[in-house]
Amino acid sequence: MVRYLSTWKRSQFSLLPNPDASRSLAYGENLDYILSKESCQKALNEITSWPEYKVSPLTSLPGLAKQLNLVDVSFKDESKRFNLGSFKALGGAYAVLKFLKTFIEQKDDITVDTDDLRKGLYKNITSTLTVTTATDGNHGRSVAWGAQIFGCKATIYVPASCSPSRIEAIKEHGAKVIQTSLDYDETVRHCVKEAEKNHYQIISDTSWEDYHEVPAQIMQGYSIIAEEALKEYFTRPFRQAIPPSHIFIQAGVGGLAAAIAGYFWAHLGERRPKIVIVEPENAACLYATAAEGTLTKARGDKETGNVHTIMAGLDCGETSPIAWQILSRSADFFMTIPDAITGPTMKLIAASPFNDPVLEAGESSVAGLAALIMTATHEDTREILGLSPDSRILLINSEGIMDQSLFQKMVMENETN
Ligand SMILES: Cc1ncc(COP(=O)(O)O)c(C=O)c1O
Structure with a gap:
């Protein structure tokens, strides 16, 4: 591993294996009111009929994969979805x-x-x-x-x-x-x-007691990301019809993560990828919920208790209950990362030190990638997560550069070595 990645290797993170995850449990009818194959298909039929619709690219980063001793790292690039800058356009x-x-x-x-x-x-x-x-x-x-x-x-x-x-x-x-x-x-x-x-x-896009129909529809819209990605995994020759082995996915209230995890769970059952949910350490409501086993607010900053992060889309202190219903059984790990790693990761994507394609990625987008690099550069966490030279990682570039001045500041300020 080159010196360039030592910033991630040195960074602190927390990793919690989900005690309630169950790989053998089948996706149950009790979850169909949130995501069912039929409701996802309906969303797909509707949204793909819109004149603005295009499949978003699935972009491989072979240079980075090699550095991390993984067979493939692919980014589902939502930054251009409907020209609205993020995956949220689907929901x-x-x-x-x-x-x-x-x-x-x-x-x-x-x-x-x-x-x-x-x-x-x-x-x-x-x-x-x-x-x-x-x-x-x-x-x-x-x-x-x-x-x-x-x-x-x-x-x-x-x-x-x-x-x-x-x-x-x-x-x-x-x-x-x-x-x-x-x-x-x-x-x-x-x-x-x-x-x-x-x-x-x-x-x-978040749910609460007696309010779940609309957030569920929004998640059904997001499930198109998983549908498109899976189709591509099954048709690209080098992947030999093998789904990704791991998905590192950033979460705010959990709707995106649950849509992706739920889709893979419903369609692939036990063969689904390992799901790692990634949150900023000061806005980690899903992590707190997993740790307590019941819906729990994010603890926020250690000193002030304030919930705040530079990753604007992930700046949420309370989990969406319907997202939790899916993630409580299908997420394999919950992880928190510090805000300080955001800038270097945005810079890594923008500067492409390993000659990979350059993506436009905003603050919230890079959380999954940051978490992957942090865990893949440590032998013990590689083992815990089952990361190996055969692993095929799926990440989601969930937004483009939505705030140019912040992007410039973060990329200019962050020197990696
Ligand atoms: C760019 C981006 N990524 C990820 C998320 C997280 O999505 P969710 O709140 O559904 O977990 C958001 C939410 O706004 C976002 O804007």
Whole structure:
């Protein structure tokens, strides 16, 4: 291993094997209300029919794989999804469409075609409706885009920490953006209160008691990432129809991770990859939940208790309960990483020291990669995770560079040696 990777080898992390993981347990009907093969297929049929749809690239990084003594490291690159900069484009817009269709169909007892909605055939109804959500940026942009193309209004609540460029990206789609003085979790509660007061429809990517249908639809939209990836693993000749052995996947409230883990669990059963859930150490709600065995808030910063991380999309202190229902049995490991490793990892992707393809990757995107390098450069964690020269790793580049000034700062400031 070259000197270049010593930054990751030196960094501190926590790794928790999931005591409740069960490889032999079959994906149960009790989880079908969140993700079923049928609901994922429906999302796939709908979303792949949109004119903007394209399969996102699966990009191999052979230079890095060689350095880490692994057979393959591949990045599913969501940075260009629908030109919205992140995988979130698959979820929020789909749920907005589902809401509008159901609303009109129930009202007028008709079947609504997506193209007719886009053409504005139901504008007299849709223009009176407002969708809303709380967001760290990417999900709100997807909801705003859905509202724009399907013809309703959107009011989006963002936390105090949301950057001006993320706010602008939401406004570009015609949405009203309200910045609170709160953190993400309190902004979610604020949004719920405002929605009740103003009769807005909540399109949230996190769930809570009695609110799971919309976040489940959003996860069904995300499952397209797994579907596309698996198809490619099974058709690329060098992979010889073998699925990835490990997926390192970053989590905020857990919706993305659960969609991917649930899809692989439902489709591959015991043959599914090992799933490693990665969170920032100061916003690790899934890690805390796994450690306690019950839904538990993130502990936050050791001194202040504040939940905050530079990885904006992962800046969440509370797990989505429906995501936990899937991950509690299907995730193999929970891991936390420090914010300080974000800059060097963004730089690694941007500078490509091992002559791999260059990807555009934002702060939240690189968490899975950082975790892979940290664990693969230690003999003991390689063994615990079962990483070997035969391992084929799948990572998700979950967002592009959403905040250019932060990207420049982090890449310029971080010297790796
Ligand atoms: C870029 C990015 N990656 C990962 C995540 C995590 O997704 P989830 O909150 O569903 O766990 C988010 C959430 O906003 C995100 O924006």
